[in-house]
Amino acid sequence: MTADVGRVVDAVWRMESARLVGALTRVVGDVGLAEELAQDALVAALEQWPVTGVPDRPGAWLTAAARNRAIDGFRRAERLRARTAEIGRDLASRQLEEPDRAAALDEPVDDDVLRLVLIACHPVLSREARVALTLRLVGGLRTDEIARAFLVPESTVAQRVVRAKRALGAAKVPFEVPAGADLTARLASVLEVLYLVFNEGYSATAGSDWTRPDLCAEALRLGRVLAAATPGESEVHGLVALMELQASRLRARVAASGEPVLLDEQDRSRWDRVLVGRGLAALQRAELAARAAGAALGPYAVQAAIAACHARARTAAETDWPQIAALYEVLGELMPSPVVELNRAVAVSRAYGPAAGLEIVDALADVPALRGYHLLPAARGDLLARLGRGAEARAEFARAAGLTRNERERAVLRARAAPAGPDGDRPA
Numbered sequence: 001m002t003a004d005v006g007r008v009v010d011a012v013w014r015m016e017s018a019r020l021v022g023a024l025t026r027v028v029g030d031v032g033l034a035e036e037l038a039q040d041a042l043v044a045a046l047e048q049w050p051v052t053g054v055p056d057r058p059g060a061w062l063t064a065a066a067r068n069r070a071i072d073g074f075r076r077a078e079r080l081r082a083r084t085a086e087i088g089r090d091l092a093s094r095q096l097e098e099p100d101r102a103a104a105l106d107e108p109v110d111d112d113v114l115r116l117v118l119i120a121c122h123p124v125l126s127r128e129a130r131v132a133l134t135l136r137l138v139g140g141l142r143t144d145e146i147a148r149a150f151l152v153p154e155s156t157v158a159q160r161v162v163r164a165k166r167a168l169g170a171a172k173v174p175f176e177v178p179a180g181a182d183l184t185a186r187l188a189s190v191l192e193v194l195y196l197v198f199n200e201g202y203s204a205t206a207g208s209d210w211t212r213p214d215l216c217a218e219a220l221r222l223g224r225v226l227a228a229a230t231p232g233e234s235e236v237h238g239l240v241a242l243m244e245l246q247a248s249r250l251r252a253r254v255a256a257s258g259e260p261v262l263l264d265e266q267d268r269s270r271w272d273r274v275l276v277g278r279g280l281a282a283l284q285r286a287e288l289a290a291r292a293a294g295a296a297l298g299p300y301a302v303q304a305a306i307a308a309c310h311a312r313a314r315t316a317a318e319t320d321w322p323q324i325a326a327l328y329e330v331l332g333e334l335m336p337s338p339v340v341e342l343n344r345a346v347a348v349s350r351a352y353g354p355a356a357g358l359e360i361v362d363a364l365a366d367v368p369a370l371r372g373y374h375l376l377p378a379a380r381g382d383l384l385a386r387l388g389r390g391a392e393a394r395a396e397f398a399r400a401a402g403l404t405r406n407e408r409e410r411a412v413l414r415a416r417a418a419p420a421g422p423d424g425d426r427p428a
Helices: 002-028 031-052 058-076 078-086 091-104 110-120 127-138 143-150 154-170 180-202 213-229 234-247 273-292 299-312 321-334 338-352 354-363 375-386 390-403 407-417
Strands: none
Touching: 002 031, 002 058, 002 110, 002 127, 031 058, 031 110, 031 127, 031 154, 110 127, 110 180, 110 213, 127 143, 127 154, 127 180, 127 213, 143 154, 180 213, 180 234, 213 234, 234 273, 234 299, 273 299, 299 321, 321 338, 338 354, 338 375, 354 375, 375 390, 375 407, 390 407
């Protein structure tokens, strides 16, 4: 029974923690204190629910428990006395206001979740700190879960979270939704973090797993929350569309043995058509929002349009590669990057032949940003193999295998680097 209750508490925490911490942050004005109060309520649930049973509304129970601890804290804290002195209120009037503070915790919290996301992804923090704090506060993940996901020591994640909270406090970041250019800058930071988390789940940087679907699911969940709170932001819908469409392929990307399955070889009947439908709908919302603002699609929406080309193709042979190549050219203008150019090279090779793609790839050979990037020799090896230059292709695959830190990907690349057949050539 205790184990069952523990699983229920864990599930409730995953669903409710962001709203709870967000509501508490609005009340107490300190994200660190808010998380402590929420954790206190979680501990109380772990202690009491095995005895009293799981309440009918567990989320409301956690909110009430945290609310009571917040009220007790306000009664005791010197901070509240200093605050009431500053605004000329005596102890009696403070006590009268406490029910209002408690009632604030019962108000709709959608805006609180948005504020919490914007705080966790504040540009004052490093990228690593933003990722850790977002997954901790908004995603409800434990420190050990974040550490395991990104293959770093638990102590490293804990330090990042602690330092992030201190940095936010030192910068006196207000618990509010900014406006204008400030909101645009903060949203860009949020989208960057969500995309980073999703990509780590979609193609794990290191370790023995090719994908980590739990990270994809968490990034997608947070993206949906953000899109609901910012319906007029085209790029938010664009990122959600991109994640929905990419996530639709997750089941088909891994074989039963755990080995990676590349796009052309995937069984498209295993693609999640519900997620495809949601992704196409989100892309349409991105287009409508951009049109309403009199603006062109942003980088995330353009990437979603590329993913949509794949999603609409019933077979790999039906893929509209010329359209994808054109979209990568647009993306390169919006977001100049050697990685985007490498992806354009692949699309060009599929649309107009491997020689055309190889010309672009060879131009990237000396780009410093791609030095040590395993996908550059992997792409070059594939193009050389398609041109029948087997020995050169195998050398590129071997070089790519030596650069990747993902064990599954390394095995695939080594297999392509191995000689096969009497002439030593291996087909692409």
